[in-house]
Each structure stands twice: as C-alpha cells, then as structure tokens.
Amino acid sequence: MFEKFSREAKLAVVGAQADAKDLGAKQIGPEHVLLGAVSNAEPDLRAVLDARDITADSLRAALAAEPPLGPDDAQALRSIGIDLDAVQASIAENFGPQAWEQAEPEAKRGVFARLLGAGHIPFTGQAKKTLELALREAIDRKDREISSTYLLLGILRGADPATTDLLGGRDAVSGLRTDIYAMLDRAA
Structure with a gap:
C-alpha cells in the first residue's frame, strides 16, 4: 500500500514515527499520523488547515503537554x-x-x-486503521494516489477521542471534513 502514497504522505508517515519517538511514545498512534499529515500538507490542504488555525506546532505542543496519567x-x-x-x-x-x-x-x-541505535516503533491498531481509511477515501474519490489530504480524511473518518480532542471536538472534526471535501471538489 505504501507505494500508492504521495511524496507528502510518505513524509507524513515517516514523520509520524519520528514525532512518536521525540514525544516518547511506545507506539505510533493516530495522533502522530495527524501530526505528520499536518506537517506535510499539500498547499491546498495547508490553506484549509490555516483557516482553522491547525498547525503542526500547536499539535506538537498539545501532544507534548499530555500527562501519562491524567x-x-x-x-x-x-x-x-x-x-x-x-x-x-x-x-x-x-x-x-x-x-x-x-x-x-x-x-x-x-x-x-x-x-546501531535502530528501533522501529510499531503502529497501534487504530493508526493502522487510519491508513486503511485513507486508502478507502482515495478509492471513493477515484484517486490513484494517497496524499496527506487522504491521510487526514482517514484520521477524521476513524477519529478516536485523542485526535478529536486535538482538533477541537466533534463539531470541529465534522467542519474540517466538510472543508476538505469542498477543497477536493473545487480541485476536481
């Protein structure tokens, strides 16, 4: 499936692993894939995210601030x-x-x-599911490539509580999905 990823989407997945390591996570979760997708957004997606004040820096800060036990x-x-x-x-x-x-x-x-200092951090089941949902989003739109836009749509489609909270709640997730679909419709 990785061969179907755009350059930005590949960078997003690689970035998710680096971010998970930097944040001290034992596994790559959807929140790390979200951070990777936002960090490597294509220009049209970047405009949608900027309009909603969603930045990699703000997501990274929120993830770094999360206590292990709350x-x-x-x-x-x-x-x-x-x-x-x-x-x-x-x-x-x-x-x-x-x-x-x-x-x-x-x-x-x-x-x-x-x-060698090597070590791969595994993806959680939910993170794997978001990648699968990204593929489904691309197929539904009859696109041959999975871009960071589709990664983000996959995350939003399978939004877990952590990513929903990072993005500002259910209404924000729903609004972001609507904005992204509108962006894709304009580009088509």
Missing part, C-alpha cells in the same frame, strides 16, 4: 481502591523525587539494534 485515570484507579497520589508519593519517598518520570524501563532489543 485525572480520569486517577479517578478510574480510585474506583477500584487505588490512590494514585499515594502511589506516586510512596515512589518518590522510596526511590527519589524524579523516579515517577524515569519509571519507563529501557526497551529490550538485540545486541545489533542497541549498537
């Missing part, structure tokens, strides 16, 4: 009898104040991968 996670743990604040305090007391942030174990890789 208030909803703490509430869910509290509902089963686990006090996240008490756990964090205990870890800080026993292992030092920075232990919580440094708790990620180093990935176990082969000797050659460690020597």
Whole structure:
C-alpha cells in the first residue's frame, strides 16, 4: 500500500514515527499520523488547515503537554481502591523525587539494534486503521494516489477521542471534513 502514497504522505508517515519517538511514545498512534499529515500538507490542504488555525506546532505542543496519567485515570484507579497520589508519593519517598518520570524501563532489543541505535516503533491498531481509511477515501474519490489530504480524511473518518480532542471536538472534526471535501471538489 505504501507505494500508492504521495511524496507528502510518505513524509507524513515517516514523520509520524519520528514525532512518536521525540514525544516518547511506545507506539505510533493516530495522533502522530495527524501530526505528520499536518506537517506535510499539500498547499491546498495547508490553506484549509490555516483557516482553522491547525498547525503542526500547536499539535506538537498539545501532544507534548499530555500527562501519562491524567485525572480520569486517577479517578478510574480510585474506583477500584487505588490512590494514585499515594502511589506516586510512596515512589518518590522510596526511590527519589524524579523516579515517577524515569519509571519507563529501557526497551529490550538485540545486541545489533542497541549498537546501531535502530528501533522501529510499531503502529497501534487504530493508526493502522487510519491508513486503511485513507486508502478507502482515495478509492471513493477515484484517486490513484494517497496524499496527506487522504491521510487526514482517514484520521477524521476513524477519529478516536485523542485526535478529536486535538482538533477541537466533534463539531470541529465534522467542519474540517466538510472543508476538505469542498477543497477536493473545487480541485476536481
């Protein structure tokens, strides 16, 4: 399928992996593909995104600001009898104040991968689904190539809560889809 991707779409997918690594993610999610698509948008798509104030910098900042465990996670743990604040305090007391942030174990890789610094971050199932939906969007429009526009449409079509929030909610996602389809109709 990757051979059907435009230059910009290929750069978007490669960028998604780089962004996921830079942001410390263990897997490439739809939010990373979104960041890649916005970073590598074709000029017409860039105009649509600019009109909605959607930039790679703002998405990257929002992704970097997301805490690993938020208030909803703490509430869910509290509902089963686990006090996240008490756990964090205990870890800080026993292992030092920075232990919580440094708790990620180093990935176990082969000797050659460690020597060369290589390592592929896998796509989540949802991210793979967005790539499949991008292909379907291109086929539906009878286009032979998957551009960053179709990547974005695939993301919007299968929008998960994280990407929906990054883009400003359901109404914003719906409006963006409408704007992109209008852009494609004008170009046709």
